[in-house]
Amino acid sequence: MSASPPGVLAAALAERLGQRARWRPIEIAFWVAAVASVFLLPGKHIILAEIAILALFALSLDLILGYAGIISLGHAAFFGFGAYCAGLFAKHHLINEPVLALGAAGLAAAALGFVTSFLVLRGSDLTRLMVTLGVALMLREIANRFDELTGGADGLQGVGIAPVLGSFAFDITGHVAYVYALAVLAILLVLARRLVHSPFGLSLRSVKGNALRASAIGIPVNARLVAIYTVAAAYAGIAGALLTQTTAFCSLDVFSFERSADLLLVLIIGGTGYLYGGLIGAVIFKLMQDWLATMTPQYWQFWIGLLLxxxxxVGRERMSRWLDAARGLVRLR
Amino acid sequence: MPFALETVGLSRHFGGISAVGDVSLRVETGARHALIGPNGAGKTTLINLLTGVLDPSAGTIQLEGRDITHLAPHRRVGLGLARTFQINQLFGDFTPLETIGLAVSERLGHGGDWLRVAGSRLGLNQDIAGLLEKFHLVDVMHERVSTLPYGKQRLLEIALAVACRPRVLLLDEPAAGVPEEDRHEILASVAALPEDVTVLFIEHDMDLVFSFARRISVLVNGSLFTEGSPEEVARDPRVKAVYLGEEAVDG
Amino acid sequence: MLTILFDGIAYGMLLFVLASGLAVTLGLMNFINLAHGAFAMAGGYAAVVLVNKLGWPFFAALPLAFVIPALAGLLLERTLYRHVYTRPHLDQVLFTIGLVFMSVAATDWVMGSQQVFVQLPRALEGRFEVGGVGIGRYRLMIIVLCGLLTIALQFALARTRFGSRLRAAVDDPRTAQGLGIPVNAVFSVTFAVGSGLAGLGGALGVEVLGLDPHFPLKFMIYFLIVVAVGGTSSITGPFLAAIVLGIGDVAGKYYMPKLGAFAIYTIMIVVLILRPQGLFSRAPGR
Known part of the structure; x- marks a missing residue:
């Protein structure tokens, strides 16, 4: 028998349950480093902006793969949809201000995620792979065929992006682009942190762990999966929109299978299920890509494959144990 | 007054094989009702039909007079029907604290809260604390469930169902596989369930059945074979024959 | 109209032979092999090299288009794949995507990135008419050959000792092992034959589907649809799914040049909504 009366215990529980959600020193260090890079690496802002966008995209995949166990071969569908939405908003002056356009592109991608989630929820991993891949290919084909709207294979040309918040114009050094992308990433990460540490996040983990039992304690499994898939789609759409806004261009390869597959690699490098995996993976992946591309520009896909x-x-389990050991030293988890 | 749980002509076929055939079962409110029968009699299939894991091929299910035949499993839980599993179905990388917290928060309708940190409601935490104490899980509440000894996992399995605060509780072999020294904890926790909770349980352990059940239904080959008080069932030579028959085959 | 039906059936049968190996490994063994198309590509390039560069007759090259990918499949199964059979699906997906990327880049490096063609024998070129229906000689050959292969495959799985051993090994590897079935060998042979069939399909498909290093990526969705839409309980389901897909794709592209490419996705989505477990699965929710 425990000695503590329920009241005391209850207070201890609140403490303990809330602990996961607390900011750790290593997290704070991560963000300090990110902010420092704005000032210390002015010459690298273009690639840093790319990293921030990829990190956001990978964060989006982590929400469904790491927290809900959904394997997607076509997460680029939402990235690309957001990218084209942002491009079209700007090109046709529907929404000029980039932050507003970003939000609208995110909502559009969320709507797409909501609708397709019902297909994804049906059946096994096999049907999920087919549907996610199929949806991305289908969108690519749509963008390809309706070329009077999208520019087809030539990509969406003539996208002029207005200054952010009406006062920060995108520049050739990527300075504004990086600060903008980093700020969006930070805000959405804080939101995602909240999400995964909430009761909703806990219930998602339970669905991933054992959907049968989750439904047997009253959790509406499908509704939870629809919700997280929709949120993840919004995140991916915002990442895509960021790409369009920071490059003033978007082309069919935003939907490509390679993009979805690379994203899986990014997330696996960094590790799933703790939000920062996508961010760390994005840094490593981009640096690696940079390095490999200078060595074998044409065949670098080979090395990606070899790495996968x-x-x-080697085993993801073993790798994550190594990572855990490394993290144990710095207490990230 | 309606029965706590009532089925009419409930059936389930797999291909050409009938796993549960034409079962009409009535469980009274507050009952301690045992469901016994030889292996393969369809007991677990029946539980899966009652809880919505499987769809029936025919027949209806009523929970406190309300038709739940086609409700999704989680909706049935919301209406007060919870279960345990014959083989533990737990969340291996959760702690017992998180496990119970999850169920309590879901029961109170907070499971969809996405902007609030888990554990920030004190009333809810008292509920959780009470359950952890009652099922002797306080000393292991921060350990990973997958690393707990089997007896503790079994307790958590039952505690998790009770955390849904059911009015009808289905226990699928609660004592199955529990080592002798831990059995009394399981039995005591089952015996301590509130009187107004209706309990329908499957069990092979006849000591447990006869010490706990006030009514017994015998299921054979997917159909109800007989039903009665423990004394009646114990005296029924046909029931003995069914079990002896099974032992003869097994032996 | 009938000509389109004919072309569609030829296309569908080709898809089936290409995907049949996957239907077995994925459907029966529940192993997600996204690299299946790489074996088809290997068969295709084997045929192209043998016929165009070495001057072999087309029909003489076909057996080798089977044997080379089959041996490659056997080798990979023995060395790499078997470590991944019992891993989570995510690992299988990552692993086989890795193989696809490597095969694409390697093929690009060795063979170049341009589309290649194969020199067909004169007898297979052109069309003839039967009752107003234009029949392509080459496609007729595909239908006959693939039809025979399908029957042989169905027979091998359903009627032979090997087929029953495979089914036993898939159902319960441990028990099968206990009964003296060499489970590992059965899986190896199955995998090799599946890869070989893909290779043969790849060789036959050069003329119809085109061949370039991106083949495994381009046709991944077709293979997945054939297996997922067909259902995983038998070989008949994937066969019918392949035919439906073939006819749908050919007809779609003919009647609606602009929207025809969407035919396969429409089929996929409609089937998924109506029959989430696939067109021809027996027990729902296995």
């Missing part, structure tokens, strides 16, 4: 095979053969 090696990761699986």
């Amino acid at each position: 095979v090696a990761i699986v053969l």
